[in-house]
Amino acid sequence: MSMIGGKPVLYSYWRSSCSWRVRIAMNLKEIQYNIKPVSLIKAGGEQHSNEYREVNPMEQVPALHIDGITLVESLNIMNYLEETRPQRPLLPHDVVKRAKVREVCEVIASGIQPLQNLVVLIYVGEEKKNEWAQHWINRGFRAIERLLSVCAGKYCVGDEITLADCCLIPQVFNARRFHVDLRPFPIILRIDRELENHPAFRAAHPSNQPDCPPEAVK
Amino acid sequence: MSMIGGKPVLYSYWRSSCSWRVRIAMNLKEIQYNIKPVSLIKAGGEQHSNEYREVNPMEQVPALHIDGITLVESLNIMNYLEETRPQRPLLPHDVVKRAKVREVCEVIASGIQPLQNLVVLIYVGEEKKNEWAQHWINRGFRAIERLLSVCAGKYCVGDEITLADCCLIPQVFNARRFHVDLRPFPIILRIDRELENHPAFRAAHPSNQPDCPPEAVK
Numbered sequence: 366m367s368m369i370g371g372k373p374v375l376y377s378y379w380r381s382s383c384s385w386r387v388r389i390a391m392n393l394k395e396i397q398y399n400i401k402p403v404s405l406i407k408a409g410g411e412q413h414s415n416e417y418r419e420v421n422p423m424e425q426v427p428a429l430h431i432d433g434i435t436l437v438e439s440l441n442i443m444n445y446l447e448e449t450r451p452q453r454p455l456l457p458h459d460v461v462k463r464a465k466v467r468e469v470c471e472v473i474a475s476g477i478q479p480l481q482n483l484v485v486l487i488y489v490g491e492e493k494k495n496e497w498a499q500h501w502i503n504r505g506f507r508a509i510e511r512l513l514s515v516c517a518g519k520y521c522v523g524d525e526i527t528l529a530d531c532c533l534i535p536q537v538f539n540a541r542r543f544h545v546d547l548r549p550f551p552i553i554l555r556i557d558r559e560l561e562n563h564p565a566f567r568a569a570h571p572s573n574q575p576d577c578p579p580e581a582v583k
Numbered sequence: 584m585s586m587i588g589g590k591p592v593l594y595s596y597w598r599s600s601c602s603w604r605v606r607i608a609m610n611l612k613e614i615q616y617n618i619k620p621v622s623l624i625k626a627g628g629e630q631h632s633n634e635y636r637e638v639n640p641m642e643q644v645p646a647l648h649i650d651g652i653t654l655v656e657s658l659n660i661m662n663y664l665e666e667t668r669p670q671r672p673l674l675p676h677d678v679v680k681r682a683k684v685r686e687v688c689e690v691i692a693s694g695i696q697p698l699q700n701l702v703v704l705i706y707v708g709e710e711k712k713n714e715w716a717q718h719w720i721n722r723g724f725r726a727i728e729r730l731l732s733v734c735a736g737k738y739c740v741g742d743e744i745t746l747a748d749c750c751l752i753p754q755v756f757n758a759r760r761f762h763v764d765l766r767p768f769p770i771i772l773r774i775d776r777e778l779e780n781h782p783a784f785r786a787a788h789p790s791n792q793p794d795c796p797p798e799a800v801k
Contacts, residue, residue: 422726423694436682438689445682464654464663471656474689476641479697488718500706508640 373398373431376420378405379574379581382478382535383439384427388569389531390443394453398429402576405483425484440474443528455528462523465516469509469529473536477505481539498543506540506550509533513552520556526563534560538571591616591649594638596623597792597799600696600753601657602645606787607749608661612671616647620794623701643702658692661746673746680741683734687727687747691754695723699757716761724758724768727751731770738774744781752778756789 375391377384377400391398403426404411411417412424421428421437428437432449436442447455456463479485480501486494516522521529537557540547547554560566567573572582593609595602595618609616621644622629629635630642639646639655646655650667654660665673674681697703698719704712734740739747755775758765765772778784785791790800 422729423690423723424726432679434679434682436686438686438693440693441682441685441689444685445678448678448681460663460666461650461652463666464652464659467659467662468654468656471659471692472641475656475658475693475697479693480703485698488715497706505641508642511640 392565603753610783
């Protein structure tokens with residue numbers, strides 16, 4: 366439950382986009398960590414176990430055990446890393462650019478992902494789940510494409526990788542999973558291509574996780 | 584569309600909990616501002632107009648015009664205010680306490696509110712909307728009650744009002760609107776009682792907004 370060999374422990378699921386955001390941030394900041402996989406599907410979901418509820422009362426991943434404390438909620442974890450590990454900053458120095466980064470993060474973290482989350486899709490039902498997920502991803506991506514048309518450079522905000530990119534790339538993966546037509550979002554697609562082979566992003570990819578089932582590896 | 588008399592302009596709807604969060608933060612920091620009401624119900628929702636989409640591509644409130652720029656997403660707006668208006672801080676100085684504040688904010692802003700948002704309830708349908716909203720509010724409040732059992736003092740995190748309180752109080756109002764039984768959440772209820780008569784919270788209350796319909800005023 367605590368540190369393994371002194372390293373931070375990330376409770377993670379290979380395909381969870383929220384876990385993936387944190388994995389990218391840890392990799393960019395070159396923070397060594399161990400992964401403790403939490404299967405969201407095995408036996409109705411290990412995240413609902415009494416043991417894991419003590420780690421994260423929201424019964425979801427990620428959670429990070431670091432510096433003797435346990436943190437939950439992905440943006441919160443990334444903000445904590447930013448405040449305690451200033452190497453390779455993931456927020457710009459300029460307050461307006463910081464706000465632009467946070468806008469993209471929050472549209473994804475509050476406006477898209479919660480609505481196409483596994484636990485919500487189970488509640489929506491098998492029959493309707495694809496249409497439901499597509500609706501909310503399209504709505505959010507239309508907004509993000511407009512935001513990026515003003516603030517994007519090589520990446521989401523200017524030419525440095527930020528927390529916005531850590532959130533965007535996993536959300537693009539989810540969009541493809543739900544067969545969203547991405548052609549109306551050329552800036553999003555360009556940034557996705559820009560980052561797909563970046564080592565920190567590659568290492569965080571679902572197919573490179575210890576709990577990725579062999580049949581899912583591309 | 585821009586500043587009225589040099590003051591910041593908040594695009595707000597009286598009953599929107601996300602607008603309400605920002606109103607509380609503005610009031611606590613004693614920032615003078617003008618409200619531009621956006622009716623979420625009139626003519627199918629003024630937030631979907633071409634004019635407003637230029638303000639906020641997510642077609643929702645709040646948005647804040649301040650310092651010559653327009654900001655969207657409530658937590659982002661509050662973070663910008665915190666970084667540019669340090670008077671009456673709403674984040675603790677200590678990094679661990681800051682993380683505890685952000686955990687509560689993010690559980691509400693990503694884990695509860697997006698799922699009981701008006702636009703989602705329209706999609707869910709009239710018949711199922713109460714049960715749906717109750718389900719997600721109960722789930723989130725169970726988690727918040729556990730988080731607060733560790734970090735609460737007089738308020739959500741310790742004895743100073745923080746961004747967590749700005750998010751919690753409007754969410755409690757929503758819970759009541761959807762007839763959630765709040766008795767299992769004694770810490771949440773205590774903090775709500777503690778803050779209900781605070782001037783900054785009172786002035787931000789839906790019933791004290793210029794666009795509150797007369798029949799809704801308590």
